[in-house]
Amino acid sequence: MHFETITPDDTAWQARALCAQTGADFFFPEPGSSVREAKRICGMCEIRSACLEYALANDERFGVWGGLSEKERLALRRTTPQTY
Numbered sequence: 001m002h003f004e005t006i007t008p009d010d011t012a013w014q015a016r017a018l019c020a021q022t023g024a025d026f027f028f029p030e031p032g033s034s035v036r037e038a039k040r041i042c043g044m045c046e047i048r049s050a051c052l053e054y055a056l057a058n059d060e061r062f063g064v065w066g067g068l069s070e071k072e073r074l075a076l077r078r079t080t081p082q083t084y
Helices: 012-016 018-022 035-045 048-057 070-079
Strands: none
Touching: 012 018, 012 048, 018 035, 035 048, 048 070
């Protein structure tokens, strides 16, 4: 499996992301809506780790990034030493 490492200013990976090909509705659902479909799509995306790294480095607070919801990213931040 190949994982890419990106810098916060390097956003060229976004054009290759599966979410860019499916639309934002799944990834930024209405409050209380399911994120199951977004996570399924993220699970098939080859650059999922780059997406998550970007979201953590840029403190993205809304939507599904790298297969994690807002709450999951917040929990990850609380349990992982900050290296981003």
